[in-house]
Amino acid sequence: MQDHWSHAPADAAAGPADDRPADEPEYGGEPACLLDRVCPDCGALTEHSPPTRCPRCGATVERA
Numbered sequence: 001m002q003d004h005w006s007h008a009p010a011d012a013a014a015g016p017a018d019d020r021p022a023d024e025p026e027y028g029g030e031p032a033c034l035l036d037r038v039c040p041d042c043g044a045l046t047e048h049s050p051p052t053r054c055p056r057c058g059a060t061v062e063r064a
């Protein structure tokens with residue numbers, strides 16, 4: 001009487017197919033917060049969050 005067991009579901013034996021960690025978001029490119037730091041005049045990235053001044057050309061970088 002082993003016919004019953006041959007029809008057992010194989011889902012549990014298939015193993016977890018998607019057990020990848022969820023703490024690694026697959027974002028492409030730079031975070032949005034860095035876009036605010038781009039100088040509108042020369043495109044340089046400022047060291048601090050706006051409003052600040054561009055370290056390259058001295059332009060004022062306002063918050064978007």
Ligand SMILES: [Zn+2]
Pocket residue numbers: 039040041042043044054055056057058059
């Ligand atoms: Zn600049």
